[in-house]
Amino acid sequence: MKFLFITLSLLALSIASAETISDQVIISNPVIRMVPPGSPNSAGFMKIYNNSNDDLRIIKIESDISRKVELHDVLQENGMMKMRKVDAFEIKSKTTLELKKGSKHIMFINLINPLKEGDKKKVKIHFQNGKSLEIEIPIQKL
Numbered sequence: 001m002k003f004l005f006i007t008l009s010l011l012a013l014s015i016a017s018a019e020t021i022s023d024q025v026i027i028s029n030p031v032i033r034m035v036p037p038g039s040p041n042s043a044g045f046m047k048i049y050n051n052s053n054d055d056l057r058i059i060k061i062e063s064d065i066s067r068k069v070e071l072h073d074v075l076q077e078n079g080m081m082k083m084r085k086v087d088a089f090e091i092k093s094k095t096t097l098e099l100k101k102g103s104k105h106i107m108f109i110n111l112i113n114p115l116k117e118g119d120k121k122k123v124k125i126h127f128q129n130g131k132s133l134e135i136e137i138p139i140q141k142l
């Protein structure tokens with residue numbers, strides 16, 4: 001019995017270290033923008049500090065609040081600011097990426113249910129190095 005416990009805890013430890021990146025990135029002020037019922041889309045913002053010695057690339061974000069989740073940037077095109085889907089967000093070593101309004105952000109497209117202010121939703125961030133990080137983000141009015 002004791003052997004089983006040790007085996008299980010070792011297994012849990014190895015899964016955590018293989019997949020999670022929580023020791024390398026520090027997320028602060030995460031928020032999903034509260035939108036009125038009937039709004040098709042919302043956006044997510046946060047600060048992400050890369051505490052590792054390597055540059056990191058976010059290549060995919062998953063959430064079950066919407067049918068699609070995209071990485072967006074806001075770029076100038078013919079004098080107009082437009083949202084565009086991008087392949088990745090890059091975070092240089094020891095720097096902070098700020099996802100914010102009018103800049104890079106997470107785009108939640110085709111919300112499945114109306115958002116409820118104060119709810120927390122799980123969002124999973126995938127990095128190019130194969131690691132990922134799951135966080136809970138509160139829904140707030142901005």
Ligand SMILES: [Cu+2]
Pocket residue numbers: 043072073083084105106107
């Ligand atoms: Cu967008």
